[in-house]
Amino acid sequence: MPDLYPRRDTQRVQAALVDTPVVLLNGPRQSGKTTLARELLGSKRTFRSLDDDTTLAAATADPTGFLRDARRLTIDEVQRAPALLRAIKKAVDEDRQPGRFLLTGSTNVLSLPHAADSLAGRMAVIDLLPLAQTEIRQTRSRFLRDAFAGATPSADTTTTGKAFEHIVLTGGYPEMLQRRDPVRRTEWARNYLRAIVQRDVRDVASVDKLGQMPRLLRVLAQHSGQLVNYTQVGGQLGLDAKTARKYIGVFQQLFLVRALEPWSANRLTRLVKTPKLHFLDSGLLAVLLAVSEATVATRRKTFGAVLESFVFAEISKLAGWEHDDYHLYHYRDKDQDEVDVVIENVMGGIVGVEVKAAATVNAADFRGLRKLAGACGDRFRCGLVLYDGGIVLPFGKRMYAAPVSSLWAAPGQ
Template identity: 40%
Template sequence: MAHKLPRSPIGRLLPRHATRAVEDALEDTRVVLVNGARQCGKSTIVAQIGGERGGTWRSLDRAATRQAAEFDPTSFVREDELLIIDEVQRVPELLLAIKEVVDADPRPGRFLLTGSARVLGLRGVPDALPGRMETIELWPLSQGEIEGRPDGFVDAVFEQGPGLRHQSDELRSGYIDRIVRGGFPEAVAREGRRREAFFDNYVADIVNREVMQLSEIERGHEMRSLIRLLAARSGQLLVPGALAGLLGLPQTTVSRYLGLLEEVFLIKRIPAWSRNLSGRAVSTAKVAMVDSGIAANLIGQDAASLRRLESPLGGLVEAFVAMEMARQLTWSRTRAELSHYRTKDQVEVDIVLEDRRGRVVAIDVKASATVRPDDFKGINHLAARLGGDLLAGIVLYAGTETLPFGEKNRALPISTLWELGS
């Protein structure tokens, strides 16, 4: 039977950029997996698509359904038409049963799955579906999805390079409001203490319900302490040894915990970029919380406190921008990789985008409403090593105008990320 469309906490269903990708994949792929954080809208998007196709819905969050799947996986997945299985990571044995079905009947669009963990990376999960499954990542709402804007920066910057122009009405206070709101539909629909309560409960559920089930972790307080440390270091280098020292834990334990937090989509590592242009480039990844609202809440910051001059706004803004770009890269026409650049002399570029043709866009992020030539120091350093491969150097800032700083360098409003189409 068709599943009733979940109620949106915002009061209306917001169009998601990933919808087209899921629909296209179902046309030529036997199994489609929508993977992403809990409560980011996976169930809504698959229920909407499945309802239009007359699909059968089964949620493994329901105890009786989960028990049936565990008892007889083969019978559970035997359906003539589209079968939607929500939270498939709860019974990973289903993947082998699905493989048998789609090998016997290779019609496209047989299964539409959702997962709140990186399903194929989980220990004990059989590598059952190579060549049979397409995975589409779904993130918390982007700024463009919340407001019906294009979210087209990535495509636009690779198409226009330094010719990109944009003027915005958004001010620094508006960016702060966006950061503390985040992108989870429940958080977008709430304000003040009710939003903070959602964030508190969300993190607690992730630790108690997701992480504890994925791994043999007995002391959840250690994981919660690590999560708070990571929130305070959002946009900074991720050094497991330093975190281990602060927590009094073995580095191997901290590294395992970090992997689990990635699997449940709470954090994202941003790898270091290098073409071996300089032996002085460091290889350490940066870390960002996937949702800026969770990060701000974990360090006790609301909009009022972030407006103070001494607030930790800089790291939050950088991570916020990086995660908006990570979202865009899941639907942009341009296939590019997201990374950062830093040398041992601490010359850095916050974000490096490189497409399949080797063209690079170097981006720094500033929380202030003014830009100086010195703000392009890291970009110019990288440009000198890249030569013609540098397409554009961009400083995203909290001002309203596009400002030129040389042939390839531009300062652009942060809101260019979601207000500009390509």
């Protein structure tokens, strides 16, 4: 594995710096934000990290003075000094020169009090999630374009079985990818999660029961890919539903989990249905669930939940890079037939993706997709069952069984 992976978002950041005063690179810790920001420093940018206690103290004591001397400033971990955002707004209002500030944040900075109002119209926001398989393999995926065209998916026929399990259980954090020893990967992940809870949670919200946060994270791991029941989750920890919702929101702001809202043909009904919750990195989820390459053969159901979050995260990354606007949902009807991921494009076209942690597929696996197709009518473009196999097989009009590797396979593979 290389020490440095080319990031698809590099060009987006560079383009934004040309025409926008403030560019925010948002994403979880250790996803590569600081590395990318340093790559873009050049000779005319000043770099300051708020992870340094002295630098943080200076930024907090005098936000305006902190910005004064640097013409083009990169500020790492800006969420640690929220007062800087107002000072940046003032500086930009006085001089809207493009590229003045490049910020990185390990929480959803826009969720901080007054942040969105302060920098509305002045800031471009780019999410940098852990590495996607297309970045690791340096391929160009046509998954979304082919799916919405109803075309036969591409496939990487070499990524099945043990190789496939390794990819899913490792996830996309660079530090996880560089550790070949699974024990060392597990140790890194545990230390990472411990640091997030002990340090970064305080940057996001006031949490009265900080000691419950590690337990909550483990409970959420057990519910990954399932409908969120705040009362049930909170009940396992002695928390009421309101507090459980708040604490889960903290993990969302830290880019550990993400809610997947339900899809409905009637847009107004989406708000009253129940979202699912997914972890944004399958490697971290696997560690929380104690699923490893040594145990996966006897824990296929649990591996299936990890795989579903893996696929959701990969699709989220692919959608984020496209110029078209995509929205992700899940589908579940009154008969409890489901589709794991529903992708809707700006024209209202629909693609359904079902995930199966098995090497075989049968017609029954398309039940939810056929229900979705019926609900969509002529908006339906394609239904895919992604599985642990190496070939693409048709299962009717615009229905395919395809390897999970279709997500990253280059055309012609």
